[in-house]
Amino acid sequence: MLFRSTVEADLDRLLRCVVDEPVSSAHPGRLLDHLRSGDYRHDRVWIAEQDGEILARAVWWGFPGGDRPLALDCVYVHPSVRDRVGLAADLLRHAHDAYGARPDYHLFLAPGWRDDEEAAAAVAWRQEAAARAGLTDALERHRYEWTPGAPVPAPSRRLVFRPEDDDEAFVRAFMRVAEGSLDDHTRRAAAVMGAEAQAREDVSDYRSMPGDRSMWRLAYTEDGDLVGVALPSANGGGPVVGYLGVVPEHRGHGYVDDLLGEITRRHAERGAERIVADTDTGNVPMARAFERAGYRAFAVRLVISPSAS
Template sequence: MLFRPTTEADLDRVVEVIVDEPVGWIGADRYLTELRQGMYRPEWTWIAEDEGRVVGRALWWGQTDSAHPIALDCLHIDPACADRAEIAAGLLAAGLQAFAAQGAPNPPLYNLTLPVGWRDDPAATAAVEWRGRAAAGAGLTREVERLRLEWTPDSGLPPARGELTFAPAADEEFLRLFRRIAVGSLDDETRRNLEAKGAEATARGEMDFYLGCPGRRDWWRLAYAPDGQVVGLALPSATPYARNVGYLGVVPEFRGRGYVDELLAEITRMHADTGTELITATTDTGNAPMAAAFERAGYRITEIRMIYSAPAA
C-alpha cells in the first residue's frame, strides 16, 4: 500500500470518488471550486494506492492564505478493503507526518460531519466506528462532539431583556476579556488551550483567530451592565460560507444571570439588521448552557460534528 500526496495528474481519479455512507463528504464540484481558490491543494490531498488503484483519499482543507492545512474534511477507504481503519490510519499518519515536517505547528484536526440522530442509524454508527479508530491510530485521540446550528429569519429575532448596553472597544480591552472569560469555560478547545498554554496565550490565540476570520473587526462589542461594569463580549463573525455567531462569553462574576441570552440576541440582531438570511453557529454537546441558549434563541441543530484532534502537547 502506497500513501502519497497527489499531483495534477491524479485529479480525475480524486474527484471520481463517491462516498455512499451517511457522513459528510466532499463531492467533485465543491472540491474543484475550492481547489481553484487554494482551500484544497494537491499537496494537501492524499491518496492510498494499491497496485496503482486508488483505494482511499484524505482531503485536508485550509483557508486561501493558510500556510498549512487546518482540518481534514473527508476520509474515505474503499469498502472492499479488508481493514478500512488500518489503511485509513496509515494514510492519515503519512499526511500528518508530512505536514509536521513542513513546519505545521499542530496536527490538523479531523472534522467528521454527521446527520442529527446519527446514533440511531446503524450505517452511520459503523461509518463513525472505523473512522474513529483510524483517527486514534494516527494520534488524533481526543474526541469532542459538536453541534452545528442555524438561525433563519423564520425563527424570529430572539427576545432580549434590554439590561445590557453594547459598544465597540480597543483591542486591548477585548484581549483582557478573552483572558477573563477563558477561566472556567465549558468549551473543550478553550479548556485544552488553558491547560497547555495558560490564559494569556489562550486569549491571544482566540483573538488572533477571529481577527483572521472573514467577519469585520468593527462588528465586535463589549457588553455593559447598567452600573457600567463589563459583563462580557459579543463577536459577530463570518465563515467563507455564511455569517456566523463567532464568539461570546460572560466574565466569571456575572455568570448564571442569563446574560448569555442577551449576548446571543445582540449578535443575531446585528447580522439580521443587515439582511442576513442565514447565521451559523457551533458549540460542544458538553457545553449544555450554551446549547440551551441557542435553542431559546431559535437556532436549530442541522448537523453533528465529531472532532478528532491530537492531545495537548
C-alpha cells in the same frame, strides 16, 4: 504503497473518490469549490497510491493563505481495500508527520446518527483509523441554525455594546471569558498553550475568517464594567455566531441571552438568511440559550482530537 500530497494533475482522479456513506465528505462539488477558494489546497490533500490508482484519500481544511491545516474534513478508502482502517491510519500518520501536527477530525452527522446502522458503521471505522493515527478523544457538538422565521431579538436594555479597533482588547477579554469556561476547545487549548497564547490564537483565527471585523463588540454594564464578548462572524458557508462569552464575575445573570441576541440581530439586520452555531453537548446553558433565541438543532459535529494528556 506511495503516500503523498497531491498536485493539480491529480484532480481528475481525486474527483472520482466518492464517499457513498452517510457521513460528511469532500464530495466532488465541495472539493472543487474549496480548492478554488483556498480552503482546500493540494498540499493538504493526501493520497495512498498504488500502480497509479488512488486507494485512499484524506482532505484537510484551513484558512486560505494560512500556514497550517486546521481540521481533517474527509477520509475515503476505495471499496476494494480489505483493511481500510489500516490504510487510512497509515495515510493519516504520513500526513501528520509532514505537518508536524495532528489536526482534529470533524465529522458532520445527522441527529440520532447512532441509531442509524449505516452511519454508525461509517463513523466506527474512521474513528478507529483516527485513533491509530493519534486522534483518540471524541467530543460531540450540537449544531444550531437561525432562519428568518425565528424572531429577531430586540437590543439589550441592560448592556452597552461597543466596537473596539484594538485586537489586544479582545485578547484580554477572551482570556477572562476562558476562566471556568464550559467550552471543551477553550479548556483544552488553554491547558496546552496557556491562557494568553490560546486567546491570541483564537483572535487571530477569527481575524482570518471572512466575517466583518467591524461587527465585533465588547459588552459592558451601564457603569462600564466588562461583561463579555459578542463576536458575529462568517465562514465559507455564510454567517455564524462566532464567539460569545461572559466573564466569571457576571455569570448567572442571563447575560448570555443579551450577547447571543446582539450577534443574531446584527446578522439579521444585514439580511442573513441563515445563522449557524455549535456548542458542546455538555454546555447545557449555551444550548438552552440557543433554543430560547429561536435557533433549531439540525445536525451534530463529532470532533476527534489528540489526547489532552
